[in-house]
Amino acid sequence: MSAEQVVRVGVLGAGVVGSQVVRLLTEQADELAARVGARLELVGVAVRRPNRHADIPAELLTTDAAALVAREDVDVIVEVIGGIEPTKDLLLTALRRGAGVVTANKALLAEHGPELYATADAVGTDLYFEAAVAGAIPLIRPLRESLAGDRITRILGIVNGTTNYILSAMTADGMGYDEALAEATRLGYAEADPTADVDGFDAAAKAAILASIGFHTRVGAADVYREGISAVSASDVAAAARLGSVIKLLAICERTTATGPDGGPVESVSARVHPVMVPRSHPLAVVDGAYNAVYVEAEAAGRLMFYGPGAGGAPTASAVLGDLVAVARNRVAGGRGPRESAYAALPVQPMGEVLSRYHIDLDVADRAGVLAAVAGAFAEAGVSISTVRQEGRDDDASLVVVTHGAPDAALAGTVASLADLESVRQVTSVMRVMG
Amino acid sequence: MSAEQVVRVGVLGAGVVGSQVVRLLTEQADELAARVGARLELVGVAVRRPNRHADIPAELLTTDAAALVAREDVDVIVEVIGGIEPTKDLLLTALRRGAGVVTANKALLAEHGPELYATADAVGTDLYFEAAVAGAIPLIRPLRESLAGDRITRILGIVNGTTNYILSAMTADGMGYDEALAEATRLGYAEADPTADVDGFDAAAKAAILASIGFHTRVGAADVYREGISAVSASDVAAAARLGSVIKLLAICERTTATGPDGGPVESVSARVHPVMVPRSHPLAVVDGAYNAVYVEAEAAGRLMFYGPGAGGAPTASAVLGDLVAVARNRVAGGRGPRESAYAALPVQPMGEVLSRYHIDLDVADRAGVLAAVAGAFAEAGVSISTVRQEGRDDDASLVVVTHGAPDAALAGTVASLADLESVRQVTSVMRVMG
Numbered sequence: 001m002s003a004e005q006v007v008r009v010g011v012l013g014a015g016v017v018g019s020q021v022v023r024l025l026t027e028q029a030d031e032l033a034a035r036v037g038a039r040l041e042l043v044g045v046a047v048r049r050p051n052r053h054a055d056i057p058a059e060l061l062t063t064d065a066a067a068l069v070a071r072e073d074v075d076v077i078v079e080v081i082g083g084i085e086p087t088k089d090l091l092l093t094a095l096r097r098g099a100g101v102v103t104a105n106k107a108l109l110a111e112h113g114p115e116l117y118a119t120a121d122a123v124g125t126d127l128y129f130e131a132a133v134a135g136a137i138p139l140i141r142p143l144r145e146s147l148a149g150d151r152i153t154r155i156l157g158i159v160n161g162t163t164n165y166i167l168s169a170m171t172a173d174g175m176g177y178d179e180a181l182a183e184a185t186r187l188g189y190a191e192a193d194p195t196a197d198v199d200g201f202d203a204a205a206k207a208a209i210l211a212s213i214g215f216h217t218r219v220g221a222a223d224v225y226r227e228g229i230s231a232v233s234a235s236d237v238a239a240a241a242r243l244g245s246v247i248k249l250l251a252i253c254e255r256t257t258a259t260g261p262d263g264g265p266v267e268s269v270s271a272r273v274h275p276v277m278v279p280r281s282h283p284l285a286v287v288d289g290a291y292n293a294v295y296v297e298a299e300a301a302g303r304l305m306f307y308g309p310g311a312g313g314a315p316t317a318s319a320v321l322g323d324l325v326a327v328a329r330n331r332v333a334g335g336r337g338p339r340e341s342a343y344a345a346l347p348v349q350p351m352g353e354v355l356s357r358y359h360i361d362l363d364v365a366d367r368a369g370v371l372a373a374v375a376g377a378f379a380e381a382g383v384s385i386s387t388v389r390q391e392g393r394d395d396d397a398s399l400v401v402v403t404h405g406a407p408d409a410a411l412a413g414t415v416a417s418l419a420d421l422e423s424v425r426q427v428t429s430v431m432r433v434m435g
Numbered sequence: 436m437s438a439e440q441v442v443r444v445g446v447l448g449a450g451v452v453g454s455q456v457v458r459l460l461t462e463q464a465d466e467l468a469a470r471v472g473a474r475l476e477l478v479g480v481a482v483r484r485p486n487r488h489a490d491i492p493a494e495l496l497t498t499d500a501a502a503l504v505a506r507e508d509v510d511v512i513v514e515v516i517g518g519i520e521p522t523k524d525l526l527l528t529a530l531r532r533g534a535g536v537v538t539a540n541k542a543l544l545a546e547h548g549p550e551l552y553a554t555a556d557a558v559g560t561d562l563y564f565e566a567a568v569a570g571a572i573p574l575i576r577p578l579r580e581s582l583a584g585d586r587i588t589r590i591l592g593i594v595n596g597t598t599n600y601i602l603s604a605m606t607a608d609g610m611g612y613d614e615a616l617a618e619a620t621r622l623g624y625a626e627a628d629p630t631a632d633v634d635g636f637d638a639a640a641k642a643a644i645l646a647s648i649g650f651h652t653r654v655g656a657a658d659v660y661r662e663g664i665s666a667v668s669a670s671d672v673a674a675a676a677r678l679g680s681v682i683k684l685l686a687i688c689e690r691t692t693a694t695g696p697d698g699g700p701v702e703s704v705s706a707r708v709h710p711v712m713v714p715r716s717h718p719l720a721v722v723d724g725a726y727n728a729v730y731v732e733a734e735a736a737g738r739l740m741f742y743g744p745g746a747g748g749a750p751t752a753s754a755v756l757g758d759l760v761a762v763a764r765n766r767v768a769g770g771r772g773p774r775e776s777a778y779a780a781l782p783v784q785p786m787g788e789v790l791s792r793y794h795i796d797l798d799v800a801d802r803a804g805v806l807a808a809v810a811g812a813f814a815e816a817g818v819s820i821s822t823v824r825q826e827g828r829d830d831d832a833s834l835v836v837v838t839h840g841a842p843d844a845a846l847a848g849t850v851a852s853l854a855d856l857e858s859v860r861q862v863t864s865v866m867r868v869m870g
Contacts, residue, residue, distance in 0.1 A: 136736035138581030146573030149756020301571035308739035318735035321584020335770015
């Protein structure tokens with residue numbers, strides 16, 4: 001390495017993640033230089049309120065992010081401010097003039113990934129985003145590089161720490177949803193406005209990114225079916241426990257093969273986020289608290305799991321810096337990281353066609369004919385029942401039905417017609433079941 | 436991609452892994468071409484007995500591996516024959532003329548990695564070896580790329596499926612070592628000569644590779660302390676169970692910081708393979724059968740775990756093909772994969788200085804003064820006792836001692852002096868304890 005070689009880095013944002021990126025860039029400067037083959041020189045940090053960042057040298061701080069991304073001497077832009085606008089324009093500006101970009105912005109990638117990729121490709125620069133999914137866990141690189149010679153069939157992920165913390169607390173301590181959310185907020189695991197987490201928007205953006213990479217197909221946030229956890233009740237958690245399961249909010253990406261009209265195979269992909277009853281024997285069932293884990297099935301590799309801290313300043317900064325080293329190495333040694341791979345362009349299956357299994361808890365009248373009426377409603381919709389269990393008697397009677405796999409729309413329709421049956425007082429709980 | 440662009444691949448070996456590599460290269464040719472941006476053309480497969488490979492087109496088979504690696508039109512050599520010689524010379528020949536190399540050969544890398552790397556660097560070509568450690572689990576790429584911006588402090592791995600199968604069987608079914616080994620052999624998990632697995636040679640080679648990458652320091656197979664599992668008895672397994680633990684053969688790589696003579700910090704690394712009592716609450720404790728898992732601690736990222744099939748034809752072929760796609764992409768798009776990173780050049784700590792904790796089971800005379808004598812032996816060696824438990828009485832009396840961390844040599848010395856005590860009838864079991 002030549003003594004003069006330098007890669008100049010601009011950072012957008014100095015919040016929880018950005019401040020750790022700046023700290024590590026400084027503290028590990030010598031080690032990073034040895035690994036890159038050039039020094040990483042921090043030349044600017046764009047923030048909103050410079051007086052709030054006493055830990056960063058004042059001469060590096062700027063409120064003018066647009067000027068920082070446009071500076072011709074900045075080789076790589078690290079983006080950790082989040083949001084769609086003005087972030088998208090800032091990154092497009094940086095990419096257009098040939099800067100490499102490292103971002104942790106899952107929402108931006110899920111909505112505008114193809115535009116960002118196309119801009120990077122047009123000028124031949126790098127776009128890396130390991131930190132956008134599952135924080136510190138190396139996942140994007142394994143999916144788009146290590147498994148590049150394999151055919152991924154399924155990705156199941158616990159990719160949102162807030163909801164996993166809440167569901168873990170409900171499971172461990174029997175808390176209700178509101179109580180567990182309040183505790184998560186008090187401990188800093190949930191934001192003041194928890195919508196993006198508890199309603200599944202965050203996980204859906206990550207599902208879109210994982211499905212896109214895993215299946216070489218563009219899957220956007222709008223393609224992802226999404227249900228959050230706010231409707232999960234203590235009785236759902238108890239029902240899961242009786243089944244030997246726990247409830248997890250999973251991002252589920254699947255590649256399925258059906259028989260087409262001409263008898264040949266027709267492939268499609270699906271991506272969805274919703275609560276699922278996961279058997280305790282599954283490796284994802286034991287992933288508790290704010291941890292993340294992603295389970296990947298591939299034809300040749302078999303079943304893999306990646307586990308670690310899914311958020312937090314230092315872990316996310318670790319993923320950002322790994323990408324920064326890669327982009328900087330490419331600039332020093334020549335070469336490019338992987339581009340968008342969307343050649344497969346498989347159709348995205350609508351949620352109604354996706355095969356699901358349901359666990360349905362019914363409050364029923366304890367009289368002859370109830371089971372027949374309920375079974376009839378399933379049969380009419382063509383949904384096959386796996387197990388049915390009657391619990392209690394008289395006023396407390398309930399039926400617990402677990403179905404075989406059936407199209408989600410047929411199951412949803414069955415639940416609606418069950419609610420209309422005279423002998424069914426209430427549909428107490430409906431939850432999808434893994435497998 | 437230009438229609439004519441082709442990357443020519445030669446494969447050394449068509450055994451369990453090689454035959455899967457050939458199959459996947461053929462079956463997934465179109466997908467691989469889309470991912471690489473060029474077709475991967477298989478131009479030769481070197482085997483010992485061509486008549487044993489009816490599944491491979493005869494015109495591709497050759498017994499002349501030396502001629503295949505020397506062919507100027509072969510862009511990438513995939514090596515899955517194993518062994519040191521003649522494999523090393525074959526790969527050096529390929530690298531010297533600028534071919535990329537993908538290998539699964541842990542023993543060769545652990546012994547001659549620096550020479551292979553230097554040869555690749557001299558001509559600017561690629562050396563990839565994801566399949567050398569933990570089969571299909573993406574591990575090398577996460578360690579040398581995703582975590583390139585972090586400081587790895589510890590790597591704990593279950594990296595040998597044969598020994599993990601044997602230890603799992605001893606734990607689950609109470610089998611003795613010989614019985615469990617016989618079962619593993621019968622089921623194909625152990626080879627006819629199981630030495631490389633059960634004596635820890637295979638795991639030690641992998642520990643050397645992991646330590647080298649993780650700590651940016653050359654660590655060879657000879658630097659790795661090694662104990663296998665053949666001395667693990669059913670009573671050791673039972674003793675672990677009483678402690679709420681299971682016995683695993685771990686590859687342990689650690690970076691430690693001590694205070695030097697001038698008061699400043701002195702860093703060193705260590706790498707070792709031996710049986711360890713692992714608490715059931717640790718994620719590695721539940722990794723059973725032929726599965727592998729590697730647990731990584733890094734300063735910023737925190738604790739990560741990678742889990743999956745550690746061996747087998749198709750899983751290993753998946754890792755090989757991921758590397759092949761990377762090498763081929765580099766040849767098409769320009770650029771290089773990561774080179775050897777050994778800049779830190781930290782000293783390797785001798786095993787005697789490594790801090791260990793021991794679990795020691797003593798068959799003792801049940802009389803006053805025994806505990807004092809035993810405690811005295813520990814005190815004399817400067818080893819601090821964490822817990823001591825007396826079990827049984829009279830002829831059955833035993834003492835179970837668990838120590839705090841102490842230099843391994845001091846602990847080994849203490850065990851020797853315990854055996855010499857008049858009141859100690861026998862040292863029944865000695866096992867290192869995690870933590």
